[in-house]
Amino acid sequence: MKVVVPSSWSELSDFQQREIINIINEVKSKDFTEAYIKIIQILLCKNNSFWSYLRMRWILLHYPISAFDEAIRFIFDKPNIYSFPKIKGLVEPATRLGDITIEQFSICDTLLHRYSEKKEEKILRQLVACLYRFKTGFSKLRLNEIADITDKISLKEAQRIVFIFSAVRMYITDTYPDIFPKKAKEQDPLKPVFRTKEPYTPFSQVVVMMAADELRLLGNLKDCQSTLIYDFLNAFRESKRIHKLKQDAQK
Known part of the structure; x- marks a missing residue:
């Protein structure tokens, strides 16, 4: 055989x-x-x-x-799974989270950090609910309604969804190293990469920094929050580049 x-x-x-x-x-x-x-x-x-x-x-x-x-x-190795499973009655995130806003991602990012620290099923399921949405779009006010649906999936399926989200987060931090620079972390050759301890950089801080930036490439805080994640990160990268050029010119 x-x-x-x-x-x-x-x-x-x-x-x-x-x-x-x-x-x-x-x-x-x-x-x-x-x-x-x-x-x-x-x-x-x-x-x-x-x-x-x-x-x-x-x-x-x-x-x-x-x-x-x-x-x-x-x-x-770093997991290369970036597509989310479907849940009946809800819209799943696009591959690599290409269709979600930085606000939605920021909330999910915070919950992922809490879950990695506490390993509580309640936080796990909150994260799943924040990733999915109704056809009308993402709304924090409807998270309880979404949770009524997502809480019905098995624990193993919820773990799988959160694992995929963490894989996408690693992909994003690798794609934008100038925004999320690598820092010293725990290393163990016998552990999978995703079980090592990554230093935590909350995306919410990045959003506030962008909204407060004098260039205002994306507008105020509300405008920034409603920007799709990759559009936001590209704009933030451009803002950093412009500021560096200004600093270099003043030397």
Whole structure:
């Protein structure tokens, strides 16, 4: 039997994404060995059917765990999943959050930081509710209505959505290093990249800075908040560039 396993986050089935993310979230100690074995088992199961389980058991009877060391390497890299699952009755964020405002992103960003600190399901589900919206657009006043819908999804699906959001956040900070410069952080070669401690830079601070900027490239605070996230970041980058030119000219 030819054994083929996914080689990237984007190749995982929805079932595999949910299960692997749940395994990672449940790791409490520095020892990743037990989780490592569980992840390999999930990589060998395309779904949660009985026949898929039997296939996985057969493979592990005939192949050593070490045979999958190379295949599982992508788990330790930055995840490249940027598309959000659909939730009936709501509009999901576009790929890489391309259609959300900086205000919406800022709220989600704050909740992500709180969740990473406290690991409470309540905060997790608040973040999911803030990511989705009705067709009429994002409104903080309707978050309770949205939560009535998003709270019905499973915990594993909620974890998956938040994991995707954190992957997009890493993508954004990597794309705009001049806005979010890298700082010293905890490093552990045996941990996946997304489990290391990143210094926190709240996006809300960036929004206020842009609104207070004398150039007013996007207008006042309300105008800034309603700007799409990538338009906002590009404008903020341009503002920094102009200010640097002015400073250099005064030397």
